């Protein structure tokens with residue numbers, strides 16, 4: 023594997039290189055999947071990424087990543103979306119890796135980073151609990167130190183890919199007397215440890231992508247605690263920045279517009295001025311989302327850091343996409359409640375999956391209500 | 407907003423200085439419902455600052471800059487609610503002359519327009535309004551103009567660039583105020599300024615007055631209108647930014663139920679949604695200025711994108727600001743109403759949101775699935 027200095031390459035050349043690779047190597051039948059693919063579907067593709075040295079675009083090169091700057095990483099993601107490349111269960115790469123690189127000991131890095139990169143360790147994120155969602159700091163899963171092990175009890179929920187995962191990173195309470203945020207630690211757990219039960223949860227698409235995870239006297243080595251005890255909250259919060267921009271990409275909506283247009287034409291709706299006004303409004307919303315995205319992306323590409331106002335991007339992107347799927351349902355008329363692919367003249371379109379897929383984006387990653395709270399306080403400077 | 411990327415800092419600072427020195431809300435209130443509705447002395451100051459000539463090439467006595475610079479000035483200028491017709495005269499009217507094909511007339515008028523001595527207005531819309539500059543009923547025949555124009559602003563101009571249909575297709579004539587056969591009636595606008603309803607009865611014109619003719623006239627009108635439309639977006643952005651600032655400040659200080667009303671989540675989320683509309687307006691304007699500077703062929707499409715977003719956002723922020731102010735918001739003494747009314751005028755001028763949505767749909771039919 024030759025280590026290339028991608029950041030020396032100009033943006034356009036890099037974009038074409040990435041695009042060329044996806045075109046050549048990404049399996050055609052996995053392009054633009056209707057729902058989140060499981061590890062069984064994507065592992066061959068992941069292997070190709072590993073062989074190419076592209077499995078962890080955002081990690082530094084010393085740990086086998088591509089060492090991309092935020093700007094180049096954005097281009098990489100844009101090309102993924104453009105080609106319809108599915109996400110693999112990539113929590114270990116996207117969320118855990120950067121956190122370990124920043125806060126873990128050398129020994130922990132050596133132990134966890136290489137197998138995660140190779141796809142031998144598949145991670146899931148155990149933050150949310152039945153009674154701790156938006157108010158995550160009120161989490162109750164507890165980890166008690168017993169000599170050189172932590173004993174963990176409680177349950178996590180909505181854990182994506184828990185049934186595919188070999189490992190889980192969790193936030194657990196290690197000091198019950200401290201203030202809410204200050205008694206929480208960041209721990210790694212092997213999913214094969216006795217006492218772990220995974221109960222998959224069917225979602226609105228009828229598939230099982232997330233799960234509830236029960237932890238009953240689960241023992242994990244004390245040296246698998248990352249950072250310092252009771253510092254877990256600060257560490258987890260420190261790494262939320264980049265998520266906001268990638269979730270704000272206009273690509274999904276732009277692809278959705280093409281789908282919608284096929285329906286609009288086939289249903290003869292271009293003759294309906296009331297519908298066309300709303301349709302045009304939606305198209306303008308998508309266009310202005312793209313302008314907003316490029317405004318923040320330009321900042322990143324110039325090496326600047328994003329301010330808290332980037333939250334607007336998450337709100338605009340997710341809500342625009344929801345409106346799009348709603349208008350698509352409406353345009354489909356009677357077919358707006360029929361599952362599978364429906365034929366609209368020569369196009370065959372899945373109406374329901376995008377509608378369902380649009381729902382959780384306003385819930386996870388800090389719900390849109392929470393984003394509005396943050397904006398009101400941190401950007402608009404409104405009182406509490 | 408990341409202003410470190412703003413190359414027009416100095417121009418903006420100049421407007422801020424102007425705002426502190428040469429205008430005030432009191433002045434704006436005093437000029438409401440007066441004739442001509444703005445202050446000629448302030449217009450002179452504006453001209454001395456160079457803003458009337460920003461888009462006029464240096465060879466005609468202007469600064470030879472572009473839409474980006476003009477937008478920065480207009481956005482800041484609009485925050486002051488000054489009624490002086492900077493965009494209507496210096497972008498819309500001056501543009502129709504500049505993009506035309508009468509070199510002698512340009513040499514004669516543009517230096518005076520840049521220096522503020524000549525105040526021009528474009529008389530292009532007719533009784534129904536609308537945004538198609540080629541929908542012209544006014545005729546130029548036998549050396550005379552006959553017809554009527556509406557929504558002309560400034561109404562009290564030194565001369566009017568009048569669009570007409572001639573044997574040669576569209577044409578634009580320069581007509582001095584006071585020309586025989588030209589009469590101006592006034593219609594009040596929501597913000598206390600007034601626009602003109604012009605009637606032309608056998609107004610004699612000669613070729614020297616023909617600012618643009620044939621295909622060039624159509625293109626010159628369209629380009630001037632599109633440029634002014636994007637600039638109206640910049641003005642709306644200025645108005646809505648200031649209105650939102652005022653409203654947020656009121657939310658911090660107005661106390662009910664023992665707390666500032668800005669602590670109520672229902673109002674916080676509403677304010678965030680207004681902020682988002684303002685940011686979308688900024689995004690589309692920024693993109694429009696970047697893209698049209700690189701390639702002017704999409705000017706009309708960008709104009710419609712900018713105007714539809716900024717008109718809707720400006721109106722919404724204006725309306726909801728009244729609601730958030732409560733009773734005082736409905737009182738004339740409260741400044742927030744002045745911002746709503748300016749947003750109403752700028753929104754309707756050159757086509758409101760719905761009009762530009764229709765134009766966008768016509769200019770850019772959706773692309774079907776591949």
Ligand SMILES: Cc1cc2nc3c(=O)[nH]c(=O)nc-3n(C[C@H](O)[C@H](O)[C@H](O)COP(=O)(O)OP(=O)(O)OC[C@H]3O[C@@H](n4cnc5c(N)ncnc54)[C@H](O)[C@@H]3O)c2cc1C
Nearest residue numbers: 147148149150155156157180181182382385386387389391
């Ligand atoms: C598809 C999907 C995948 C997920 N994957 C994972 C995962 O892998 N790992 C993980 O840890 N978690 C995961 N989550 C969980 C996700 O992070 C939570 O759903 C989210 O934090 C919201 O918590 P909650 O579901 O308990 O809703 P609640 O917090 O109960 O919220 C319910 C409603 O109340 C609103 N609300 C709550 N507080 C406020 C407030 N202060 N002001 C105004 N409104 C408020 C919310 O916006 C929401 O509309 C996933 C969720 C989904 C839907």
